[in-house]
Amino acid sequence: MATKTNASTAVPLRFPAPIGGVAGTSFKPEHLAAILEAGRQRGFFEVHAENYMGAGGPPHRALEAIRRDHPLSLHGVCMSIGGPQPLDKAHLARFRSLVARYQPALVSEHLAWSTHETSFFNDLLPLPYTEATLRCVCDHIDEVQEAIRRPILLENPSTYVAFRGSTMSETDFIRGVAQRTGCGLLLDVNNVFVSAANHGFSALDYLADFPLSHVAEIHLAGHAEQADDDGALLLIDSHDGPVADAVWTLFEIVIGRRGPVPTLIEWDSKIPDWPVLQAEAAAAQVILDRGASSTLPADRHAA
């Protein structure tokens, strides 16, 4: 075994070429047999990195089988990039090993935090948008990108509360992160819709202000409806059903402006049979293909 002298040397620099405007799905182990039976297909699969951080066993066998024929997107959920404390070095090392082992086409993480002091809360928790938190998030992204030797895509959150201490908008904050760190962005259109409904802003205004030229992946997912203390609609980012019509409309608008980018159907609980998930991806692919033929080149980088 080669001895590792620092965080970067163990990771080969090569990684797959961009995959273009294809639709993919979350990979769920219960779909493995159906996916393998169908053979190589257009599209890609996304996995939560943490589910593949065990030493061995069936999870790695399944991921190897999927990766053999399809591009992979590695989606980190627990790096706690948005938290004030230093990143967990052991977790970063595990993340780096997965990137080196599976050479994913896309690597992403969240603008959120999940660990505080020694407790892991298993949720994507929100942060205030200030110059101090911006510096901290940028330092964390620099550290991740240095470790894996490639840019990550940072995902915009869905939120249920706001912070009195915030001094800038979410879009300004995200633009600042992309500009300072060189990271790409994962635009979760459902998260935009959920946050817009919860905070009472216009999703279209948010998208108009979002730095679309940095977007290298899109997420689409289902959400659930609740009510807050004042009886106002409160949307929950539940990932447990089909993509809502309004979110499809926003997606078409984004593709019309940005041009086609890899787009994921995220479905993480109440998981349907494989053909249902596949049909959602096919619906996204239709919009992506239409976008490929109709987008004016001048518009593509206008954002």
Added chain:
Amino acid sequence: MPLEQNQAFATAFARGLLDPTRPAPPDVTGRDGRSAGRRYDVYRNNVTVSLIEALAAIYPAVQRITGPDFFRAMARCHIRKSLPTSPLLFDYGRDFPAFIESYEHARELPWLADVARIERGWLDAYHARDAAPLSPAQLAAVAPDRLADLVFMPHPAAGIVRSHFSAVTIFAANRDTAPVERIDGSTPEDALITRAEFDVTVRHLPPGGAIFAASLMSGRPLGEAAASALDAAPDFDLASNIAGLIEAGAFTSIAFGDAG
């Protein structure tokens, strides 16, 4: 904003996540500056429910035995005392069996903690490092007069759970969806958990088998391990036990204890 203040948002936000009696943190708001109330509760709910579900995924037989309502109440109680310290949820809940043992509402189910220990061992075997198991031919090639000095390298997925109750039978009956017949819970049973290739298997060890397997897995030579097993169970059958352990994939290789 100074660094302490930057830390403060997370400290304040984290403080109430597991304590429903605390109000929402003062610096978070709902729409148009109104109080966060139920909106903060969404995060509280996400944390607790997702961790209950994580425990239910690790301990499905325990949940089937207790029923979901009992399980959720027990899991919630455990989560409040013992949050995960790692983002790897398959590592969570190592202290859940001990918690079950001390949980007063589970006193009528004295074997429940041992069933949980087998389930915890099952998941550890599932995620363990892959390794080729020892083949019977390797053992057959050893000269009979050297067998007593032989030591066995344990397979990364191999583990033992000993129980004063019928934990293996209860575990096996409740990891399935088939109806469970009445089980006498009072027979002591020991489990051998292995994953030689793809599938985790849980075997019921014969009397003396757990002491024998545990001795070998801790690196003691075959002769000593056999003597300990015979002390514990006079009718211990060495040949069938060693064959059973190898067939189960409990070891990866053999060596001579006196060689080094």
